[in-house]
Amino acid sequence: MENLVDKNLFQGIYKNRKVLVTGHTGFKGSWLCLWLKQMGAEVCGYSLPSPTSPSHFEELNLDMKSVIGDIRDQSLVLKTFEEFQPEIVFHLAAQPLVRYSYENPDETFESNVMGSLRIYEAVRKVDSVKALVSITTDKVYHNDESGKAYSEDDRFGGKDPYSASKAAMEILTASYIHSFFNIDDYGSKHNVLVSPVRAGNVIGGGDWAQDRLIPDIVKATIEERPVVIRSPDSTRPWQHVLESLSGYLLLGQKLLEGNSSVAGAYNFGPSVDEDITVEQVVKCLKKYWNKINYQIERPDVAYHEASLLKLDSQKAIDSLEWSPVWSSFEALENTITWYKDFYESEELSSLECLNSYIAEARKKASAWI
Numbered sequence: 498m499e500n501l502v503d504k505n506l507f508q509g510i511y512k513n514r515k516v517l518v519t520g521h522t523g524f525k526g527s528w529l530c531l532w533l534k535q536m537g538a539e540v541c542g543y544s545l546p547s548p549t550s551p552s553h554f555e556e557l558n559l560d561m562k563s564v565i566g567d568i569r570d571q572s573l574v575l576k577t578f579e580e581f582q583p584e585i586v587f588h589l590a591a592q593p594l595v596r597y598s599y600e601n602p603d604e605t606f607e608s609n610v611m612g613s614l615r616i617y618e619a620v621r622k623v624d625s626v627k628a629l630v631s632i633t634t635d636k637v638y639h640n641d642e643s644g645k646a647y648s649e650d651d652r653f654g655g656k657d658p659y660s661a662s663k664a665a666m667e668i669l670t671a672s673y674i675h676s677f678f679n680i681d682d683y684g685s686k687h688n689v690l691v692s693p694v695r696a697g698n699v700i701g702g703g704d705w706a707q708d709r710l711i712p713d714i715v716k717a718t719i720e721e722r723p724v725v726i727r728s729p730d731s732t733r734p735w736q737h738v739l740e741s742l743s744g745y746l747l748l749g750q751k752l753l754e755g756n757s758s759v760a761g762a763y764n765f766g767p768s769v770d771e772d773i774t775v776e777q778v779v780k781c782l783k784k785y786w787n788k789i790n791y792q793i794e795r796p797d798v799a800y801h802e803a804s805l806l807k808l809d810s811q812k813a814i815d816s817l818e819w820s821p822v823w824s825s826f827e828a829l830e831n832t833i834t835w836y837k838d839f840y841e842s843e844e845l846s847s848l849e850c851l852n853s854y855i856a857e858a859r860k861k862a863s864a865w866i
């Protein structure tokens with residue numbers, strides 16, 4: 498894939514930098530690897546095979562090292578770290594699906610908690626690592642259904658196995674920071690800065706996961722059937738995957754620069770005032786891909802729906818000067834256009850999408866430009 502992205506983004510920190518990404522065969526990881534490669538980073542991925550077919554990672558065909566392995570396999574994890582000698586690690590590998598976690602709680606807890614432990618052990622043992630960005634989710638917060646936006650110091654919770662496993666991973670991360678990567682000992686007893694990061698559900702091309710609205714709409718469209726919408730009035734913000742990645746990369750830059758004052762937890766959420774209903778989403782998507790058809794089927798019995806968990810991203814805005822670039826409608830337009838290009842023109846427009854995002858960030862003078 499041709500290189501078109503400015504290598505000086507994020508102060509050019511990723512150029513020739515050795516970056517290890519776990520979960521690189523997945524939706525978010527594949528976009529992160531594309532962006533890193535475009536900025537001239539040397540990237541090594543460590544992950545199980547792609548969880549979906551088609552697979553965005555396979556379609557991208559990036560020139561990078563790809564180790565297929567389980568994060569629970571301590572010896573392969575350690576061997577990969579020792580051979581590659583990464584300077585920064587973005588840890589995304591996880592079992593990320595809520596419904597699947599009810600059917601497979603063991604695998605979910607083992608991958609998300611014990612797998613993370615194996616990664617942290619490698620970070621502890623391999624001296625080349627200077628920074629770790631560990632990806633969890635907004636679902637780590639205890640949702641008291643007050644509708645308030647949660648900030649980094651709010652208490653953890655998680656009623657389903659997935660959310661609880663990610664909350665447990667946060668406690669594990671906090672214990673590693675306290676015990677081995679304490680900021681007070683940075684530069685004397687260790688050289689690693691660690692940040693757990695929390696983002697909500699994101700959208701974007703190349704996601705074929707189960708039980709997510711846009712992949713479901715796309716699947717129905719290519720099968721030439723209407724998608725059934727059961728909660729047309731549910732509202733939520735719609736954030737593009739590149740928004741959370743710009744936050745992770747900006748934070749990674751600061752950690753690599755040795756800025757210990759910024760190490761710690763961050764939320765990277767969408768603007769809280771941008772809720773759009775599911776019906777508005779489908780109508781918006783149809784504007785860009787007319788083949789989309791839908792039918793609304795409201796269930797006879799109204800069921801209780803937990804109120805939306807909102808993230809307060811003020812810390813990222815104040816400390817990192819990070820801010821979202823695209824509105825929800827722009828995120829929707831860029832997402833559905835990607836799928837339309839993929840299915841109707843056999844075009845992979847990921848790089849064009851990344852470049853449009855960067856162009857908009859430039860107009861808005863984003864901190865990482």
Ligand SMILES: NC(=O)c1ccc[n+]([C@@H]2O[C@H](COP(=O)([O-])OP(=O)(O)OC[C@H]3O[C@@H](n4cnc5c(N)ncnc54)[C@H](O)[C@@H]3O)[C@@H](O)[C@H]2O)c1
Pocket residue numbers: 519520521522523524525526543544545546547548566567568569588589590591592593608612632633634635696697698699700706
């Ligand atoms: N997509 C979202 O909207 C969203 C929202 C919040 C948080 N997250 C988090 O972001 C991360 C990436 O999510 P995604 O949407 O790209 O998911 P995904 O399912 O597309 O990718 C998950 C990746 O982890 C790998 N993986 C799973 N179990 C593994 C194991 N035991 N060993 C090695 N690799 C393993 C998969 O092979 C895949 O590469 C996850 O940590 C997830 O919890 C995602």
